[in-house]
Amino acid sequence: MLKVGLTGGIGSGKSAVSAELAEHGAVVIDADAIAREVVEPGTPGLAAVVEEFGEGVLAPDGSLDRPRLGEIVFADEARLARLNAIVHPLVGERSAELMARAEAAGAPVVVYDVPLLVENGLESLYDVVVVVDTPDEVRVDRVVRSRGMDPEQVWARIRAQADRETRLAAADLVVDNSGTREQLTERVAQVWEELLARAS
Template sequence: MLKVGLTGGIGSGKSEVSRRLSARGAMVIDADKIAREVVEPGTEGLARVVAVFGDEVLRQDGTLDRERLGSIVFADSERLAALNAIVHPLVGARVAELQSRADEHAVVVYDVPLLAENGLAPMYDVVVVVDAADEVRLARLVGVRGMTEQDARARIAAQAAREDRLAVADVVIPNEGSLEDLDARVDDLWAELSART
């Protein structure tokens, strides 16, 4: 089994690369998706988040208001650390469960947004960083995701600096061009990863 850590700053296109690797046969374990699952209604994770942040982080239907919680934690590093202390162990346990299902020849891609921030690079055989300039990421977050510029800048600032992500990379996928350019880069990456299994 080849363990691939895939990361990139918010708005870099990491999710596009993740989808393309999955389509080529990789087993993708998406930490963000799992992080959402562990705070669904009725879970221990959601109960613990509400105990720390209060009922104001819940929507009327009882689901977590991720935008509201995000606006709280991305403006306050101590509050972000408190949230991470709740969510990360739960995500880790679920990742271990999923990983146990992979066969010995699998390419397992761990889609981990905070890989550099949390010093996780040593956990993987290969670290792939999807890279785009901060200005490009900001334009995507505002133009495609509909964030305010202030919120987008706060989220970018809350993550590792671009240089820190690049410092842990074994492979860098530049993503400032077209989706066709990205497809070609992912084809090359898949060939390289497949050859290592």
């Protein structure tokens, strides 16, 4: 089984790439989805986050108010580190469970979709690292349009992540997503062929 680490900064189009790889037949383990799952209401993860950051990070329905928490942690590196210390071990545990399940099912390619792969020095966990690369200005524009975020907030998140050079230096394969959706689909198909060749 080929273990692939897929990464890219906010607004790079990493989710679109992971969705296309899933269509080709990859088993995708999505770290962001797991990170949401481990802090759902009633979980020990959410209790730990509230203990650290206070009741103010809860929405009226008792779920985590992610935008509010984001404003707090992306403005303060020490608080971001404290949040990561709570969430990352829980994500790691759940990911290992899903990875073992994929292995048992005989999946040839497992794609682990992890935004902070480079930032957390996780390259060695994967057989192949695939980086989705998009110019920073394009990423800001996309996030502002798709999520309605304030441009300065998007830049703050970009600055909190690895820069393009660092991310590209960690890549075995690069998916350029500065063009059209059709060009992206074409490039992902090539990457899939390459991954299958490596898996066999």
